[in-house]
Amino acid sequence: LASLMQCHFLTFMAVASKSGATVLSYRDQASGRLALKDGRMRFVEVTLHPAVTLADAAQMARLAVFHDKAHANCFMANSVNFPVRIEPAAS
Secondary structure (H helix, E strand, O other), X not given: OHHHHHHHHHHHHHHHHHOOOOEEEEEOOEEEXXXXXXXXXXXXXEEEOOEEEEOOHHHHHHXXXXXXXXXXXXXXXXXXXXXXXXXXXXX
């Protein structure tokens, strides 16, 4: 969970920076579901709940785009064999 959270965070920060946004705060709480799959206990899904505050309130409307780009480019989320969902929390 920590690796997925950190990857999304770092990729999000790069996306925000390239877009000219200044991030004032970022926190995340991940949750995961374990289940037996192919006879082994493993993660079958993970959900990240990032809460972000940007310096420019006008850019807050772009948060969904930033998260989508970060998720699409997060190498950890692209490397696991279960779905990783992003459900932003209120900041």
